[in-house]
Every structure is written in structure tokens, then in C-alpha cells.
Amino acid sequence: MYKKYLLFLLFVIGGVLSCAGFVRAGFGIAPPYLKSKNPLFPGTHFEQKITLLRSASDGDLNANIVINAPEVADWITIDKGNSFLLPKGKSQVPMIVSVDVPDDAASGYYDGHISIQVLPADKNPGSGVAIALGARVDIELTVSDEEFIEFLIRKVEIPKFETLGKPWKWKIFSRFFYRLKVAMTIENTGNIAIAPSQVHLDVYDLTEKNLLESHDDKRIKKIEPFEINTVEASFPTELEPGEYWSRLKIYKENEVVHKNKIIFEVLPNGKLPGGTDLGKWPWIMLSGMVIAALIVFFILIKIKVWRYIFKVIYILSWPFRYIYRKIKFGFKILKAKFWQWIGKKSAKYQAKKGDNENSKD
Secondary structure (H helix, E strand, O other), X not given: OHHHHHHHHHHHHHHHHHOHHHHHOOEEEEOOEEOOOOOEOOOOEEEEEEEEEEOOOXXXXXXXXXXXXXXXXXXEEEOOOOEEEEOOOOOEEEEEEEEEOOOOOOOEXXXXXXXXXXXXXXXXXXXXXXXXXXXXXXXXXXXXXOOOOOEEEEEEEOOOEEOOOOOOOOHHHHHHHOEEEEEEEEEEOOOXXXXXXXXXXXXEOOOOOOEEEEEEEXXXXXXXXXXXXXXXXXXXXXXXXXXXXXXXXXXXXXXXXXXXXXXXXXXXXXXXXXXXXXXXXXXXXXXXXXXXXXXXXXXHHHOOOHXXXXXXXXXXXXXXXXXXXXXXXXHHHHHHHHHHHHHHHHHHHHHHHHHHHHHHO
């Protein structure tokens, strides 16, 4: 009887000692909560990265996730699933927690927690004696039908670009495809899709004394709630190769939320590494213009409109034809008088020559 208890005790002690290294390895998470800065709007998608941390990474660990939040458990998903591996050699393993708020979600405060338990990969909760480490992620979500419009400007730059070659540098094309672009990395901290209401850009020469161009763009692509994305403001330009200073303002409604001064460069055609990819739209536009011209030409031939066009041109050209006839008639008169004058001169010359010969005789 006592031998059985002794064997059991030795078994437990052995299991604890075998896990001693694992226990000494600390485990934690950052951040220890799931919450948004602003209330969530029904129908929105929210993501938060939570990093699993451990002080030693000399072995594989299994992480098991349990969501304890009855009201919102169906809203929450983990990108790696509810059970995944923390591989050997990695002391930090991120997981993305997504919250998809239903369209019909009621306004209010929702709480709960996510339990994270880690065990050596060769152990599992039902395999006998095993000491597990764990952490808790507190869930604090507020749903509201009130719209919050907020965003943060994380980065602004004007990439290098080059002038265009033929035929794209022609005015009819350059208006659409020769563009100065401002790239903005924006974090949407509001609960609805949002974009800057306006981007204003002034372009100066290097002395910053001569204003060369001034532009506004109010058609910025929107960023979904709680996402970070890079969007562009685009402006038609006629800048030649060289360096320029720009002064820009980014607006939220009528409020300037970001001001910056950036130097940028325009390169000659063919000097931009990798070249300029205009995409398919220039070719679509050129093809459309050619097709449209052929259609118009075909229609004009089909309805035999040329004869009417000729009649219209003939009528409209009457003043020119009248003037032409008058000029032609006047030229004939001048020509006749010229030859009459030449004839008289010739007759006088012949008469004079005859008189000189008679006087010699």
C-alpha cells in the first residue's frame, strides 16, 4: 500500500523536475488587452496584434487559446487558429486577433477575456503531469452607432518620377498620365472608412521664391476602420527635369491636420530605375481614340455626308471665291497693260533704230 503511494510521489516529483526548465522560462503577452481606441461601429472589422513572449526559446511550445466572452465569442477569430506552435528559436510570436462586429450588433459595452495556455510540444493538458504557463487577454469592446472620424498621418513622401516619352507626353495624354504623386501612410483610428478630405500642394523652385504650380486633390482613396494603409494624392504637372520644393497641407474637413515641406526630383525620361509603369490605361485610351475616329469616319461615309459638307464649304467660301476672281481679273488687266507697254517700247526702239540707220546713209 505504502509502496504504491511512494511510487506515485516519485512519479510526480520526476514530472515536476522534468518541467523545471520550462517553469523557469518566463512567458507573457503584449499588450494584455483587446480594445479599440474608439467605439466600434456595427459592421466594422477591427484587428489587434498580440505578441506572445518567452524568455527562453530552446524548445517547441504549444499554445492553446480559449475565448471566454459569451456575448462576443462569435465575433472573435485568431489568425493562427485556437491552437498553434511556438517554434524553437523564436522568443516572440505574434498573433492577429480579429473582431467582426455584426451589422445588427446592439450598442453597449462588452467584456470577457482570452485565456492563453502554453505547454511543451511533447505535452498536452491530458497527458498526465505537466506544468503549464498561461496569460490572460482582457476583452474590452464598446459598440456604438455614433461615427468617429479620426486618423493619424504616419508618413508622407513624394516619390521620384520621370518625364514621359512620345506619344504619352502629348497634352492629350500627359494631362492624365504625367502626374506628381504624394504618398501618405495613414492609420484610421476612427470607426468608419475615412480619407483626408483634401490635399493641397504648392511647388516652388529651389530658391523657394517662385511658385511654379499649385494643386488640390479631394479624391483620396478611403481607408477601412482601424487599418494602416498607404494612399496617394495625384496631380497633373508640367514640371521639367530638376529638383523642387513642395509645401503641402493635409485636411480633415476644414482643419489642417498635417503640414510638411518636402524636396523632390523629376528625372529625364528613361532615367528612373525600373522605368515608369503607366499600366494598361494609356493604351486603352489610345485604342479608344482610334476606334472613335474610325467610327466617325465610317458614319460620315455611310450617310454620304461629304457632299453636304462640300456644299457648306462651298457656300461659306463665297467671299474668298469672289475676292479670288477679282484678283485674277485684275491680274489679267495688269498683264495686258504690261504687254501693251512692252509693245510700245519695242516700237519706239525699232523706229529710233531705223532713223539712226537712215542718217548714216
